[in-house]
Amino acid sequence: MRSLCSSLGTAEAGSTVTLEGWVHRRRQLARVTFLVVRDRSGLAQVVLPAGAAVPAEETTVRVTGTATRNPQAPGGTEVTDATVLALTEDAATPPAELWRPDLDVSLPTLLDHAPVLWRHPAQRARWELAAASLRGFRATLDGLGFTEVTTPKIVGTATESGAKVFPVDWFGREAYLAQSPQFYKQQLVGVFERVYEVGPVFRAEPHDTVRHLAEYRSLDVELGFIEDHRDVLAVLRDVLAGMVDAVRAEEQAVSRTGASLPVVPDEVPVIHFRDALALVGAPADEPDLAPEHERAVSAWALAEHGSDLVAVEGQPLAKRPFYTHPWSRDGAGAPARATERSSNSFDLLFRGLELVTGGQRLHRVSDYERAIRARGEDPATYDAYLQAFRHGMPPHGGFAIGLERWVGRLVGAANVREVTLFPRDLNRLAP
Amino acid sequence: MRSLCSSLGTAEAGSTVTLEGWVHRRRQLARVTFLVVRDRSGLAQVVLPAGAAVPAEETTVRVTGTATRNPQAPGGTEVTDATVLALTEDAATPPAELWRPDLDVSLPTLLDHAPVLWRHPAQRARWELAAASLRGFRATLDGLGFTEVTTPKIVGTATESGAKVFPVDWFGREAYLAQSPQFYKQQLVGVFERVYEVGPVFRAEPHDTVRHLAEYRSLDVELGFIEDHRDVLAVLRDVLAGMVDAVRAEEQAVSRTGASLPVVPDEVPVIHFRDALALVGAPADEPDLAPEHERAVSAWALAEHGSDLVAVEGQPLAKRPFYTHPWSRDGAGAPARATERSSNSFDLLFRGLELVTGGQRLHRVSDYERAIRARGEDPATYDAYLQAFRHGMPPHGGFAIGLERWVGRLVGAANVREVTLFPRDLNRLAP
Numbered sequence: 001m002r003s004l005c006s007s008l009g010t011a012e013a014g015s016t017v018t019l020e021g022w023v024h025r026r027r028q029l030a031r032v033t034f035l036v037v038r039d040r041s042g043l044a045q046v047v048l049p050a051g052a053a054v055p056a057e058e059t060t061v062r063v064t065g066t067a068t069r070n071p072q073a074p075g076g077t078e079v080t081d082a083t084v085l086a087l088t089e090d091a092a093t094p095p096a097e098l099w100r101p102d103l104d105v106s107l108p109t110l111l112d113h114a115p116v117l118w119r120h121p122a123q124r125a126r127w128e129l130a131a132a133s134l135r136g137f138r139a140t141l142d143g144l145g146f147t148e149v150t151t152p153k154i155v156g157t158a159t160e161s162g163a164k165v166f167p168v169d170w171f172g173r174e175a176y177l178a179q180s181p182q183f184y185k186q187q188l189v190g191v192f193e194r195v196y197e198v199g200p201v202f203r204a205e206p207h208d209t210v211r212h213l214a215e216y217r218s219l220d221v222e223l224g225f226i227e228d229h230r231d232v233l234a235v236l237r238d239v240l241a242g243m244v245d246a247v248r249a250e251e252q253a254v255s256r257t258g259a260s261l262p263v264v265p266d267e268v269p270v271i272h273f274r275d276a277l278a279l280v281g282a283p284a285d286e287p288d289l290a291p292e293h294e295r296a297v298s299a300w301a302l303a304e305h306g307s308d309l310v311a312v313e314g315q316p317l318a319k320r321p322f323y324t325h326p327w328s329r330d331g332a333g334a335p336a337r338a339t340e341r342s343s344n345s346f347d348l349l350f351r352g353l354e355l356v357t358g359g360q361r362l363h364r365v366s367d368y369e370r371a372i373r374a375r376g377e378d379p380a381t382y383d384a385y386l387q388a389f390r391h392g393m394p395p396h397g398g399f400a401i402g403l404e405r406w407v408g409r410l411v412g413a414a415n416v417r418e419v420t421l422f423p424r425d426l427n428r429l430a431p
Numbered sequence: 432m433r434s435l436c437s438s439l440g441t442a443e444a445g446s447t448v449t450l451e452g453w454v455h456r457r458r459q460l461a462r463v464t465f466l467v468v469r470d471r472s473g474l475a476q477v478v479l480p481a482g483a484a485v486p487a488e489e490t491t492v493r494v495t496g497t498a499t500r501n502p503q504a505p506g507g508t509e510v511t512d513a514t515v516l517a518l519t520e521d522a523a524t525p526p527a528e529l530w531r532p533d534l535d536v537s538l539p540t541l542l543d544h545a546p547v548l549w550r551h552p553a554q555r556a557r558w559e560l561a562a563a564s565l566r567g568f569r570a571t572l573d574g575l576g577f578t579e580v581t582t583p584k585i586v587g588t589a590t591e592s593g594a595k596v597f598p599v600d601w602f603g604r605e606a607y608l609a610q611s612p613q614f615y616k617q618q619l620v621g622v623f624e625r626v627y628e629v630g631p632v633f634r635a636e637p638h639d640t641v642r643h644l645a646e647y648r649s650l651d652v653e654l655g656f657i658e659d660h661r662d663v664l665a666v667l668r669d670v671l672a673g674m675v676d677a678v679r680a681e682e683q684a685v686s687r688t689g690a691s692l693p694v695v696p697d698e699v700p701v702i703h704f705r706d707a708l709a710l711v712g713a714p715a716d717e718p719d720l721a722p723e724h725e726r727a728v729s730a731w732a733l734a735e736h737g738s739d740l741v742a743v744e745g746q747p748l749a750k751r752p753f754y755t756h757p758w759s760r761d762g763a764g765a766p767a768r769a770t771e772r773s774s775n776s777f778d779l780l781f782r783g784l785e786l787v788t789g790g791q792r793l794h795r796v797s798d799y800e801r802a803i804r805a806r807g808e809d810p811a812t813y814d815a816y817l818q819a820f821r822h823g824m825p826p827h828g829g830f831a832i833g834l835e836r837w838v839g840r841l842v843g844a845a846n847v848r849e850v851t852l853f854p855r856d857l858n859r860l861a862p
Contacts (some may be wrong), residue, residue, distance in 0.1 A: 020656040020825065021656075022823055024822075028449040036594075039624065039656075040576060040578075040623055040625060041576075045441065058657075058822045058823035060655075060794075060823050060824060060825040060826075061822045064766055078536075087794070087826060088659055088794060088795045088796070088823065088824065089796070089797060091822050091823030092821040094822055105638055112710070113548065113818065113820045114618075114817065115621060115622075115815070115819040115822070116616040116621070116818060116822045117620045118619075119622050121620060124623065127578070127580070127622075127623075128578065129580050131579045132579070133577055134484060135569075135573065135579070136651045138566075138569075140565065142498065145471060145472075146539075147471075147558070147559065147562050148565055148566070149564045149852060150631070150648050150834075150852065151629045151852065151853060152646060152853045152855050153584065153633075153646060154597075154608075154633070154645075154646055154855050155507065155860065155861075156861045157861075162451045162760065164599060166585075166599050166600060167599070167600045168597050168598070168599050168600075168608065169597060169643075170597060170645075170860065171635065171637060173860070174636040175860055176839065177585075177599065181690055184852075184853060187545075187546040187862070188546075188549075188852070190547070190550060191546075191549040191550050191555055191558075192471055193471040194471065196683055199630070199631070200581070200584045200630070200631070201584070202584075204602065206602060214585075214601075215583060215584060217581050224491075225451040225452075225470075225491075237619075245625070252512065279607070288521070294447065320836055363491075363518070364519045364520060365517060365519070365520070366520060380494060384546070384861045384862030385862070386549060387544065387546045388546040389519075390522070391522050391523055391525055391547045392453055392454075392489035392490045392491050392522030392544070393491060393519065394451065394491040394518055395491075395518060403581075420853035421580060421581065421582065421615075422582060422583045422615060424583050424585050428602065429585065429586065429587035429588075429604070429606055430587045430588075430815045431618070431815030431816075431818060
């Protein structure tokens with residue numbers, strides 16, 4: 001019966017225990033040999049005679065011996081009088097010493113040797129925060145009456161937005177990898193009212209930046225019967241709070257990564273796009289916030305509202321996808337706005353970086369037909385998508401969170417590739 | 432403040448309530464007009480004067496009126512003195528009457544009109560069982576110390592198995608859609624010991640059968656430090672029990688779909704492949720169980736063990752992928768077996784259909800190199816994959832469950848397409 005390393009402290013002193021794991025470190029001293037075993041739960045120390053043969057680091061082993069209290073050992077208990085059985089041939093030397101507290105390697109080395117270097121406890125902990133985030137995301141939405149859905153990643157037409165697509169040879173026909181589940185999650189609001197999906201999305205944009213991947217995980221949410229985008233933002237707030245709670249519960253991983261968790265306020269501060277432009281001193285006709293503007297808006301939210309999160313709403317309609325709902329809120333107390341140019345959209349900034357895009361969508365089929373024609377396109381091209389709207393859809397909206405960006409911000413990674421298990425980009429298709 | 436249809440019964444009689452949903456049915460009688468509203472929770476009846484204008488079926492509406500007890504109404508409460516506000520123009524007539532108890536349409540109609548026909552309560556309930564299954568799958572594995580992972584769906588080489596692959600144009604280079612996360616989940620056992628992933632897999636096999644899709648959802652599990660494939664089967668048993676429990680909790684959906692839930696025995700009955708061949712009267716040198724043999728083995732398990740589930744183990748090694756571990760169990764009490772020809776594999780049959788494939792994998796890098804060379808291939812081709820093995824891997828194994836087949840069996844669907852939200856196959860890329 002195997003004991004986990006983390007539970008060794010609960011074994012009766014003097015009892016026989018069996019550990020299974022990797023040789024994390026071996027130290028041959030003059031009078032004793034130490035073997036540190038690593039398993040999914042943590043580390044344990046095994047004491048062997050001086051000169052004992054010990055398998056190479058990273059070899060998998062089964063260790064049987066006596067649980068012995070020793071305040072110097074990790075967890076206060078070590079294994080003595082041990083026999084060590086290697087489960088394979090000796091492992092090759094890793095590209096970095098995994099037992100050192102910090103994994104100090106270049107990004108290319110990290111990525112080329114991902115299968116091995118993710119074993120480093122501090123690196124592995126970064127993904128444990130990703131897994132916890134997924135758990136918190138789903139638990140929150142399940143509690144709010146959402147239904148998980150899965151939508152096709154191969155689509156017959158490439159019409160959703162400006163993002164470039166990857167062509168697929170589909171039994172001799174040209175198809176495309178889905179850039180997002182947008183059209184499908186909207187159609188499924190017609191079925192379930194409230195849906196979410198965690199899945200891969202594919203963007204063939206030849207960006208080589210620290211924040212873009214060609215394949216990433218999108219946490220997609222869509223809900224019906226809303227008043228406007230502020231209802232969507234309220235759900236986003238709850239989702240982020242649930243994700244942070246789930247991450248916080250992973251105490252060991254939070255500590256190993258040095259992650260700094262945001263306090264999620266009861267209400268996320270919101271600033272209108274135009275007010276944000278004025279705040280950062282940008283011209284009033286700028287169509288976008290530049291990265292330095294996003295950082296300045298985040299700094300403002302932190303100073304004024306004590307919040308790591310801030311939503312910018314009301315982006316110019318012309319800069320949003322065709323299905324975006326125009327601005328519909330009265331500017332009570334706010335500067336008058338030209339409603340025809342603004343939209344019921346928002347971007348959520350997390351410590352200076354755009355993390356989430358969301359908003360209200362159109363819901364009348366006549367509005368869709370007009371918006372599609374205004375792009376110079378034929379509504380017939382969108383026939384499958386528009387079917388849902390012809391047959392009755394509620395006012396609705398949603399958002400998408402990029403998992404890698406979220407985790408990257410939590411742990412302060414300089415590049416999203418550092419928190420992606422096997423990243424895909426312009427240059428990388430392996431490992 | 433909106434009330435859900437299902438909670439109308441808890442509203443104080445005489446209080447004002449607001450419902451939001453779809454016009455499920457309208458009935459103009461001589462003395463009264465009935466409007467049935469459908470939302471994500473269920474149905475509610477609204478009583479209007481004879482001749483009242485009511486939006487077309489499937490139009491979304493907001494209804495405000497008085498909660499009035501009426502034992503004849505669904506849930507014992509209806510809405511009277513109501514005003515009905517349509518949220519869009521009148522909806523187009525659906526391709527089938529969604530208010531009828533059964534959705535009696537042909538498969539092509541169902542698939543062509545998926546965005547609308549999934550709204551039918553009995554059809555929607557099928558997906559609700561899929562969503563519950565996913566919940567039960569993850570909750571069980573989270574409880575067993577597994578870590579959720581995400582692996583790339585675009586890969587640079589197409590080497591895993593015989594299944595045909597879809598080529599992708601990746602920034603001008605040829606890449607492929609992943610046929611399974613097999614190689615990645617194994618590498619991640621080296622990191623996390625126990626991993627799972629729910630994701631799309633892509634099979635370019637030009638089958639046009641009732642049980643194959645070109646894109647489907649694979650529920651993948653892999654775990655380290657096992658004795659052999661029977662440890663994998665024990666985890667599979669717990670996972671299926673967790674999925675059935677989660678499905679059972681969806682009482683309304685179970686009842687609407689008429690799903691028949693299997694009793695998951697504490698231990699799934701296991702029969703060796705050769706004994707299965709003998710049992711069904713097939714020649715001893717058959718390399719596979721034919722579909723009628725699978726049905727016969729399932730019938731035997733039900734008769735002998737009262738189980739809807741049965742595992743067939745020890746398939747011929749030559750018929751399994753190159754990473755399969757050879758047979759290593761003593762045949763205590765069982766017929767002697769030629770160990771070199773049998774494998775530590777299993778297939779799980781669920782009511783006559785293969786639902787899960789699993790087994791133990793090789794774990795020594797030298798075994799991989801030998802197995803790859805035996806296929807006439809160069810181990811260098813598998814360099815990224817073999818990296819994990821060179822640097823130390825435990826004995827491990829895993830399995831994959833096809834979500835659509837699972838749900839299809841639960842509800843007795845004749846074709847997996849009936850339980851897939853937007854299926855993709857040889858002929859279908861839309862909606």
